[in-house]
Amino acid sequence: xxxxxxxxxxxxxxxxxxxxxxxxxxxxxxxxxxxxxxxxxxxxxxxxxxxxxxxxxxxxxxxxxxxxxxxxxxxxxxxxxxxxxxxxxxxxxxxxxxxxxxxxxxxxxxxxxxxxxxxxxxxxxxxxxxxxxxxxxxxxxxxxxxxxxxxx
Amino acid sequence: xxxxxxxxxxxxxxxxxxxxxxxxxxxxxxxxxxxxxxxxxxxxxxxxxxxxxxxxxxxxxxxxxxxxxxxxxxxxxxxxxxxxxxxxxxxxxxxxxxxxxxxxxxxxxxxxxxxxxxxxxxxxxxxxxxxxxxxxxxxxxxxxxxxxxxxxxxxxxxxxxxxxxxxxxxxxxxxxxxxxxxxxxxxxxxxxxxxxxxxxxxxxxxxxxxxxxxxxxxxxxxxxxxxxxxxxxxxxxxxxxxxxxxxxxxxxxxxxxxxxxxxxxxxxxxxxxxxxxxxxxxxxxxxxxxxxxxxxxxxxxxxxxxxxxxxxxxxxxxxxxxxxxxxxxxxxxxxxxxxxxxxxxxxxxxxxxxxxxxxxxxxxxxxxxxxxxxxxxxxxxxxxxxxxxxxxxxxxxxxxxxxxxxxxxxxxxxxxxxxxxxxxxxxxxxxxxxxxxxxxxxxxxxxxxxxxxxxxxxxxxxxxxxxxxxxxxxxxxxxxxxxxxxxxxxxxxxxxxxxxxxxxxxxxxxxxxxxxxxxxxxxxxxxxxxxxxx
Numbered sequence: 213x214x215x216x217x218x219x220x221x222x223x224x225x226x227x228x229x230x231x232x233x234x235x236x237x238x239x240x241x242x243x244x245x246x247x248x249x250x251x252x253x254x255x256x257x258x259x260x261x262x263x264x265x266x267x268x269x270x271x272x273x274x275x276x277x278x279x280x281x282x283x284x285x286x287x288x289x290x291x292x293x294x295x296x297x298x299x300x301x302x303x304x305x306x307x308x309x310x311x312x313x314x315x316x317x318x319x320x321x322x323x324x325x326x327x328x329x330x331x332x333x334x335x336x337x338x339x340x341x342x343x344x345x346x347x348x349x350x351x352x353x354x355x356x357x358x359x360x361x362x363x364x
Numbered sequence: 365x366x367x368x369x370x371x372x373x374x375x376x377x378x379x380x381x382x383x384x385x386x387x388x389x390x391x392x393x394x395x396x397x398x399x400x401x402x403x404x405x406x407x408x409x410x411x412x413x414x415x416x417x418x419x420x421x422x423x424x425x426x427x428x429x430x431x432x433x434x435x436x437x438x439x440x441x442x443x444x445x446x447x448x449x450x451x452x453x454x455x456x457x458x459x460x461x462x463x464x465x466x467x468x469x470x471x472x473x474x475x476x477x478x479x480x481x482x483x484x485x486x487x488x489x490x491x492x493x494x495x496x497x498x499x500x501x502x503x504x505x506x507x508x509x510x511x512x513x514x515x516x517x518x519x520x521x522x523x524x525x526x527x528x529x530x531x532x533x534x535x536x537x538x539x540x541x542x543x544x545x546x547x548x549x550x551x552x553x554x555x556x557x558x559x560x561x562x563x564x565x566x567x568x569x570x571x572x573x574x575x576x577x578x579x580x581x582x583x584x585x586x587x588x589x590x591x592x593x594x595x596x597x598x599x600x601x602x603x604x605x606x607x608x609x610x611x612x613x614x615x616x617x618x619x620x621x622x623x624x625x626x627x628x629x630x631x632x633x634x635x636x637x638x639x640x641x642x643x644x645x646x647x648x649x650x651x652x653x654x655x656x657x658x659x660x661x662x663x664x665x666x667x668x669x670x671x672x673x674x675x676x677x678x679x680x681x682x683x684x685x686x687x688x689x690x691x692x693x694x695x696x697x698x699x700x701x702x703x704x705x706x707x708x709x710x711x712x713x714x715x716x717x718x719x720x721x722x723x724x725x726x727x728x729x730x731x732x733x734x735x736x737x738x739x740x741x742x743x744x745x746x747x748x749x750x751x752x753x754x755x756x757x758x759x760x761x762x763x764x765x766x767x768x769x770x771x772x773x774x775x776x777x778x779x780x781x782x783x784x785x786x787x788x789x790x791x792x793x794x795x796x797x798x799x800x801x802x803x804x805x806x807x808x809x810x811x812x813x814x815x816x817x818x819x820x821x822x823x824x825x826x827x828x829x830x831x832x833x834x835x836x837x838x839x840x841x842x843x844x845x846x847x848x849x850x851x852x853x854x855x856x857x858x859x860x861x862x863x864x865x866x867x868x869x870x871x872x873x874x875x876x877x878x879x880x881x882x883x884x885x886x887x888x889x890x891x892x893x894x895x896x897x898x
Contacts, residue, residue, distance in 0.1 A: 331723060348523070352510075355544060
């Protein structure tokens, strides 16, 4: 994932993005956190390639929310947030696809998520994983009885 | 500034260059290898970090065009449905390969005689067999004796474990009555020759941090260097130079600082893969060779063969522990390998089963296939996919066709200004029919193994990692570029030893055969030193 120190979200936009991330990947079973809850807004907001679509999308969300009486998008209750997000996504088709991709990129390598999914929250190296041997004699018994399969 | 003249100059430190260098080392000749990449640091491989999956979109991606490494050169593959994939480093593409290590079948060297298409090789399985055996010991190949799909062979290490996923697929193969066998894999399944054993950490195709995978930086190069072979990295060769008498006399290259240098040699060996080699030869024009060095046949760059790949994936009910074990090495099936014209095509294919995906790969696959929505339903859909997929890639034999070729791009260059290679390639009807058949059989296999849904993709777009045919070997100088032991017909001290010299592609991964040929050619050089240029 690319990140640029030049793309910095304002506190308002970061708060809004946190709300959006929790809609993209909401909290789930077995202790799975929402993407916003993980604090990924700051990291995703710093991706230079997303800066323009994020600014346009997030500002539209906050404007819509305040026009409907809420303090901002993040302050809305759940069904309201989803409705507004769908509305803005329909009006700005470029808003969500890249954002969803980057959300998954950040979410699915986070140690809290790995742990909740039952995957050891560590790099694969150096421990790797244990594997048990198979009974190859039993599994291959039919294949071993086959005649020569190759041509000379 | 000219360096001292060496006896043997090898261009490229990958699979073939390493094997030949090691073999020639015992002659005590002055041997130098120039490699445009550098030594890899296993401590920097992706699997040493939590963000390992992300890095396949960056510096450990498959395509040189998107990877952004300074060692990469661009490839214009806009006119090919299959994009090239190679890696420049000490070890070459063995750094990223999955370490599948099958041999060719005996019949793969006799395609014309057996099936009336393509050509026969000027060497056969019997001639290469001792070199396959030697390569198995040097690379550390794991496998199981007794496969009815092959002549008898002994391998030094036990096979890679099947795991829960492999056993499910094995039962599927057995239900269908199809051939399958544990993969021959260049993976140390036990401690071997000072290398640590595999710890089943998964993504071999991003470099092996454990050092268990047989890449040539950890197999052939250490003993070759101990025996006196010199290896200079970050040296990018631009062209092979010629003497007035038509013999090669060395190369011009750019060193790590970009300074142009010359290296003279008595013997020049090209080992730059099936795209890099024709690129170098075509860029080495002269009055004697206006169409590229050693190209009087007109065949340099032509007959480009990939292996068209299909991939089938099944979604299963139960967890498969697919994140455990070497990602590509588990089971191989050659049920549909030999020609059966009733299928509607000539030649055949190999199944190679795949382990499962990591968390991010599962999420992105779900995103791209529409199986995992964002928002409500996301976690439930993810749970149905993650650790519940298994699949196979299918390697289809590609037949040589002259219109499939590598040329020099008229505009695109690398960072040293050397023209980039341009690929013109199209799938044949034979390949399309083979892919269709393979996908149908692949779905059948997964359903027999218990999959509740199947998905397929063919041809795989970024799957041009087997590069063959573009400086083919043969006994007729009008129909081949090099002779039966890799020596250029037109330039008697010039050798080519990588997959370029393949006459046909078989339906298996080529690295083992590339290296067996390199060892064979090295022995022929050693045995003919007195009359090498006759």
